[in-house]
Amino acid sequence: xxxxxxxxxxxxxxxxxxxxxxxxxxxxxxxxxxxxxxxxxxxxxxxxxxxxxxxxxxxxxxxxxxxxxxxxxxxxxxxxxxxxxxxxxxxxxxxxxxxxxxxxxxxxxxxxxxxx
Amino acid sequence: xxxxxxxxxxxxxxxxxxxxxxxxxxxxxxxxxxxxxxxxxxxxxxxxxxxxxxxxxxxxxxxxxxxxxxxxxxxxxxxxxxxxxxxxxxxxxxxxxxxxxxxxxxxxxxxxxx
Numbered sequence: 215x216x217x218x219x220x221x222x223x224x225x226x227x228x229x230x231x232x233x234x235x236x237x238x239x240x241x242x243x244x245x246x247x248x249x250x251x252x253x254x255x256x257x258x259x260x261x262x263x264x265x266x267x268x269x270x271x272x273x274x275x276x277x278x279x280x281x282x283x284x285x286x287x288x289x290x291x292x293x294x295x296x297x298x299x300x301x302x303x304x305x306x307x308x309x310x311x312x313x314x315x316x317x318x319x320x321x322x323x324x325x326x327x328x329x330x
Numbered sequence: 331x332x333x334x335x336x337x338x339x340x341x342x343x344x345x346x347x348x349x350x351x352x353x354x355x356x357x358x359x360x361x362x363x364x365x366x367x368x369x370x371x372x373x374x375x376x377x378x379x380x381x382x383x384x385x386x387x388x389x390x391x392x393x394x395x396x397x398x399x400x401x402x403x404x405x406x407x408x409x410x411x412x413x414x415x416x417x418x419x420x421x422x423x424x425x426x427x428x429x430x431x432x433x434x435x436x437x438x439x440x441x442x443x444x
Contacts (some may be wrong), residue, residue, distance in 0.1 A: 247431060256334075256421050256434025257375075270431060277415075305375070319432060321367075321375040 215242045220306050226328045232294035235319035235325045239288070239308030245269075246283055247319065248291050251303040263289065264311060296329045303327075332357045334424050336435035343412045350397075351438050352357065353422030354356040363425045364398065366407045376388045378420070381405065392421055412442045
């Protein structure tokens, strides 16, 4: 069964360093999401792509976070510089897209980031 | 703004028993979808069940069923014949008809005891 791949699974970095996460969605899925999940809370959307275009990045802290999905396939989320408050699980999800809600979002295993 | 509220941070149930997890939501949209997602410890989130707001019939998936009360904006999940593998965080989530991103509640940690 096809799955969303993410790497690395765990990342420890020092404050002020740069960090990057990678996501490979299920083949054929046009829509890709990056969520941040703080311990003990539900995920919150950071950015949504439709193919290679950003659909929603209203909650992305653009002074330090950036995301790209070149060629509309895999995606990279970058944080520079990392802050202590960025410690969280970063989840990637993908869906076939189309009518909002009509298609299931499939989640990857996530990247657990710890900033020291 | 849409919000999703899960009022039970933790619950426990004996194996083979039935448990109900609560969820309420707030929206002004008329067309939307509601979901329950399961996140087992150290494993990825998976969809448990989905309900379309325009459907009056409650969704059912094997041992999982929902009680969707549209007027009350309530969407509870019932797990019958609980199994040890049901131990997980359960998140209620919402998508409005005009947006593509899930809005999640804070989750309910369910422990199934032998």
